[in-house]
């Protein structure tokens with residue numbers, strides 16, 4: 071049943087017509103609990119509030135699977151504008167980008183050019199840029215682009231999805247690169263990805279522990295208290311200092327736990343999506359946790 075619900079919402083997240091239609095309406099039907107606003111100005115007060123609570127943020131200007139050059143260029147300009155604002159407003163935050171928003175499905179060199187323009191501005195302001203990981207079909211290209219750009223810019227990193235089988239070698243090759251560790255949010259074939267939660271969780275723990283003992287900064291991105299508790303024990307046992315890793319969660323999820331981790335002295339970063347292209351992101355959150363549907367129903371009936 072859970073797997074059927076997952077397939078259903080993942081199917082919706084990939085539906086081009088629904089994605090386009092939803093853009094016209096703005097974030098609603100429960101989505102506003104997880105999407106902080108439609109433009110960056112509206113989100114600045116949210117970031118300030120979190121910063122006051124010692125929480126840093128990573129900003130995702132929503133958008134993916136773009137097939138139109140102008141749309142990709144507009145997205146790039148918006149991200150660059152956001153970087154200027156982050157600097158001017160002195161906000162404790164960095165940015166997360168998606169290569170398919172910046173032209174990966176149009177032309178690789180065009181995408182690299184767009185990312186490089188973003189990186190240059192971010193580098194001047196000492197702001198980190200994270201490349202989110204998308205579907206497996208983009209995995210190899212994403213890593214190639216990351217490695218290429220990392221030779222020229224140190225302020226770039228990416229994401230490793232622990233549902234994938236063959237990440238061990240990549241993790242080794244990326245030992246000097248800042249990484250975010252996640253379980254993985256897309257529907258993938260059994261030929262490339264684990265489907266059982268136990269396997270994905272075991273792989274998550276193995277990879278996170280390896281990274282925690284390594285040199286480069288690691289973001290542990292999960293809402294799973296079991297994983298977080300096991301890693302907290304590991305961190306204590308190995309006397310790992312708290313300055314080389316952080317926990318990350320999505321905006322609107324397990325907020326009490328986010329504050330609790332900060333109270334315990336851990337670095338914490340909230341991933342904040344914003345923008346008009348909210349539909350695919352919201353459907354993936356429903357796929358992960360159909361209980362989020364309760365919020366949707368409440369919004370429809372009680373607001």
Ligand code: FDA
Nearest residue numbers: 202203229252253254255291292293294318319320323341
């Ligand atoms: P999971 O959904 O496996 O839940 C495990 C358990 O935790 C549940 O059984 C429940 O007990 C508890 N739990 C979870 N959520 C809860 C809630 N809201 N309330 C109460 N209990 C809850 N994916 C990707 O493919 N590419 C990417 O770039 C990113 N980026 C990213 C950034 C950040 C900051 C996060 C947190 C996640 C991502 N993801 C991602 C998504 C990620 O791959 C994954 O799909 C989700 O985080 C869901 O998996 P979890 O590990 O959070 O727990």
